[in-house]
Amino acid sequence: MHKSKSLRAQLIARLTLPLLVVVILDAVASYYVAMYFTDQAYDRWLLDSARSLVQEVKVKDDHVTFELPPIATEVFRWDDMDETFYKVEAESIGFMAGDGSLPSPAIAGLNQNKPYFFDGRIDDRPVRVASVLTVPEAGGDRVLVSVAETVNKRRSMMSELLLAVILPQILLVLITGFHIWTGVNRGLSPLRDLARLIGKRSARDFAPIPDTGVPLEVRSLTDTINGLLQRLGSTLITQQRFIENAAHQLRTPLAGLKIQAERALSADNPETMRLALSHIQNSANRVAHLNTQLLVLARSESISHGVPEFRLIDLARLARDCCMDWVPRALDRKIELGFEAPDSAVRISGDDVLLRELLGNLLDNAIGYGKAGGYIGVSIESAPHARLIVEDDGPGIPVGEQDKIFERFYRVPGSPGDGCGLGLAIVKEIADLHAAQINIGDRLPMHKGTRIEIVFTG
Known part of the structure; x- marks a missing residue:
């Protein structure tokens, strides 16, 4: 048994699913766009911080030094949402100042004129790192300055951006879905009216269904139904005429059978009885022939319908x-x-x-x-x-x-x-x-x- 499908559900699904797909794709695109611009903004701040620390890298007595006063370090590290880390290391002597656990790239593979950004972890917390390679004196020791911060502000900004983008889209989907639902219901109302109109009809009412005010798409259905009603009406009239004619044709030989049977019963001599029986035989043959023809017609009609x-x-x-x-x-x-x-x-x-x-x-x-x-x-x-x-x-x-x-x-x-x-x-x-x-x-x-x-x- 095949399960029937709702036309309303199919229309709503076909209209809504593409909209949902577009919204989902737009949300994914918005996520990556928000992530890109958030990283760009905060990476720029990390780079500025790293370059400000580079200014504190100096050469004294042929030695590379880095000095940052405690008050400056406190100001540098202060942040109400994230923690900030830094690390200064020289190629020859290694770690010089800052947080030794801060991950940093290998100095040998870096370009002095190009900053390097990457994601790392400090104490199992994700951080974003910006590294800058500097050479205090021509031909001197190379120094790598890395600045990192946790990603709380980045996540917060991404959430705010996504919320600002997705909320209107959700409202748009809800409003559009409501209009689709009401529009589909209004569009299907002529079909419901047509069903109610046909449901109220008598089994013998084959008058055409009025199509005044019926939409063009539904009019083809009403025209088809009207054509079917016309054919059914003609078929019913033909069947009624056939039944009446068949009854009439059967009545004549049956009446003859009855009369001749009465004559045979009341006959006093064999000759009169034989003549009555002959008429009975003719009437019976006629009834049998008519019955055979009616059965052939019924068989041919049943075959023609299949x-x-x-x-x-x-x-x-x-x-x-x-x-x-x-x-x-x-x-x-x-x-x-x-x-x-x-x-x-x-x-x-x-x-x-x-x-x-x-x-x-x-x-x-x-x-x-x-x-x-x-x-x-x-x-x-x-x-x-x-x-x-x-x-x-x-x-x-x-x-x-x-x-x-x-x-x-x-x-x-x-x-x-x-x-x-x-x-x-x-x-x-x-x-x-x-x-x-x-x-x-x-x-x-x-x-x-x-x-x-x-x-x-x-």
């Missing part, structure tokens, strides 16, 4: 076998039933039971309406498409009636016999199911009769 499971069929062999079954009925009316087909198989994709019923109904009509002692021809052609042809020498079908004969329960006025008008309707239903085309014409020029072609183009 995916037909066709298989390859030899149309020539199927037609030959079907004609053999109808030979006795043709002989009863002294009608010659001819058959002609290619020697090779004529294969089509279809349902053999329904195709037999199609040809059977064509033969039933031809035998029923053809003249006694006449001729009926069945032929199969293979090119350019498979073709089933049934010809008779009966009175033919008037041109004005050829569009009506495929309607259910329709009979050409003045037609002989007691048919119910379903035979050609079944032929049309089965032909449509097989994507076949029906052509109606005269048997031969200047001759009476009917020629019906079923052309299988699929």
